[in-house]
Amino acid sequence: MSFIWMIIVGLVAGLLARAIKPGSDPMGWIMTIVLGIVGAMLGGFIASLLGISADGGFTGLVFSVIGAIILLFAYEFIMNKRRV
Template sequence: MGVIWTILIGLLVGLVARFLKPGSDPMGWIMTAVLGIAGSFFAQFLGVKLGFYQAGQSAGFIASVIGAILLLVIWGFIAKK
């Protein structure tokens, strides 16, 4: 059941990130869920490195959305080249 919740929350985070970031990001719902999950991991990684989170502590919803937006921006730079 935990995996299903992770995918659903990842999908929600990915949808919010794609809505908030201006520009076109053509991807399906599976890649949107992967984006949200990866954004959460990215936010947690940066949070631990910057001292916002303790090791093993998960990122919150807003931090996950910010992490997903950062991944979209990074992907945009990589895809242009």
């Protein structure tokens, strides 16, 4: 997978995760892309644990979004702990 393609998929996965998860997450475009890329890595790991091939296509995008949503919940939890 090329670097440009990874950024595009990361952006799409990050945007979808932020649209699906309720609440406001004040982060810019760069953090959304990073969220999507790291979410794709986490989603790929989860898919491999389940024995599902998520190398690309729709399945890969679904697991990328699932990973990004998990990361959004973790990010929100960490940021709320710091504010208190």
